[in-house]
Amino acid sequence: MLIRFGYDITITCPQPTPLVCLLNSHADRAGDIRAVEQVVTQPSVPNSSYTDLFGNICRRFVAPAGDFSIWGDGTIEDSGLHDPVFADAQEIAVADLPSECLVFLMGSRYCETDRLSQIAWDLFGNMAPGWGRVQAICDFANKRIKFGYMDARSTRTAYEAYEEQIGVCRDYAHLAITLLRCMNIPARYVNGYLGDIGVPILDPQDFSAWIEVYIGGRWMTFDPRNNIPRIGRIVVARGRDAADVPLINSFGPHELKQFRVWTYDVTGLPLPLPPISH
Template identity: 70%
Template sequence: MLIRYGYEITIDCPQQTPLVCLLAIHEERGADLRTPETLFTTPETRTTTYRDLFGNRCRRLVAPAGMLTLWGDATIYDDGQLDPILPNAREIAVADLPDECLLYLMGSRYCETDKLSQAAWDLFGAIPPGWGRVQAICDFVNRHISFDYQQARSTRTAFDAYNERVGVCRDFAHLALTFCRCLNIPARYVNGHLGDIGVPVVDPMDFSAWIEVFLDGAWRTFDPRNNKPRIGRIVIARGRDAADIPLINSFGPHVLKGFRVWTYEIQDLSTQ
């Protein structure tokens, strides 16, 4: 299947402001692109790219004073399969984990493992290790937090979400991956495009957040917000939590003036 995805974001800066943007899809999906990713800025602004410590593609630019619009669009091939469910996938003992996984056992800006460790073991410690335990964590988080766009807050941590019981997809992800880390299961934060392919239209299109958990020697997708397999995930970036991979990191004040995201199936390139 073919998926068209993109975004249009407008910000207002009171002065020239350096930006780092994480809006391009992860390079692992580069071979699946059927039309190249296109980026336009209005007004036209010079940009450069680099890769961060987590391997994500980042774009640098200096926004002029006033309005700046970032517009991107592309079409990608997807196999159309639901996220796999692997009930026999095993946890890996900490001593046997690859070195690169150890970072994802640690606490981070939004994931206070020290504050939630006891709760994690009380809630999930008796569940047999493996896929089932991670799924039990996602089931709990999905029930425990009420989704509410109006309650979004950039400073809410996993501990806050646990106590406030409200949030958006990033809060679901932060709480679930924190519980995993407390139980010595590596877990990382993911953001990207996720349309409504195969499900009823419920919410306005937006960038989404989910998690990947290291089980049986590979990173596995879990989604505590939706808590069901989905079609057509398009990864943009991965990190320890949302602080590592903001869509726009501005080194100065700005005001968001416009935000639009699209992700939908098309039949062929002529229908774009």
């Protein structure tokens, strides 16, 4: 299966403003790219890229004063399979975890393990360890939070999502991640593309948040917001929580003027031509 993905974002800055953007597909999918991601800005400005501590591709710009647009587009090959389910996968004891997993057991900006630890153990402490307990935590987050775009708040933490019982995909992810870490199960935040392949079209196209859990000796995908296996995820960035993977990190004020995302199946269609202009 071929999936075309991309974005068209316009911000307005009152003055020249440095930006760091995490918008490229993750480097671990580089071998699946079939039409190289094109990145075009209007006006055209120099840019450079680097890889951060979590392996994410970060692109640097200095946006001029006024409107500044970033447009990206690419095509990737995907298996077309649903997220895998390994119901017999077992949790790994903390003493046996790879060292690089340990950071994903600890509290972070939006994931207050100290505030949710007792709640987690009260809810899930008597459950058998393994895939079933991870799924039960995702089920709980899915039912605890009522989804609504109008309820988005960039500062909402996992504990606040638990208390308020409202939010968007990042809040489902933060709550599930925190409860998992409280149970000594490594969990990390994922930002990326998730289209409506194989499901009814329910929401406007947007970047999505889900989680990866270290279980059975590998990182596995779970999605507390949608809570069913899906087709065609394209990872952009991974981190401890949303603070590590902002789409746009601006070092100065800016206003979002336009935001459009696309991701859809183009199997059997010609690959897109490189853009001539934005």
